[in-house]
Amino acid sequence: KFAEYEEIGIAEYWIVDYAALGGKRFIGSPKQPTISVYTLIEGEYQITQFRGSDRIQSLSFPELSLTAEQIFQVVL
Known part of the structure; x- marks a missing residue:
């Protein structure tokens, strides 16, 4: 799907x-809960990963003020 999303221009996916x-x-290693944000920049995805207390950064949601751990708590 990675290449398909690039081709159709999906700006960002998580x-x-x-x-x-x-x-x-x-x-990564050791394996731990991770949020991977793929952002389309000049036709190719750049990946940024967030874990634990990392504050999520998103071009699609610039006002977002959550950490990875806060998102994991809601999912679980």
Whole structure:
């Protein structure tokens, strides 16, 4: 889907891996709950990852003031 989303111009999408089920190449090692924000910049996705007390940054939601942990608490 990554390439398809780039092709049709989806400006931003998020993957919320609250259970740390993603592969190490996607969420790092040691595996931990991670929010990955993919932002389309000049036709290619740039990924930013957030964990724990990291404050989420989003071009689509610039007023958002939540940490990754706050989002995980709602999901669980």
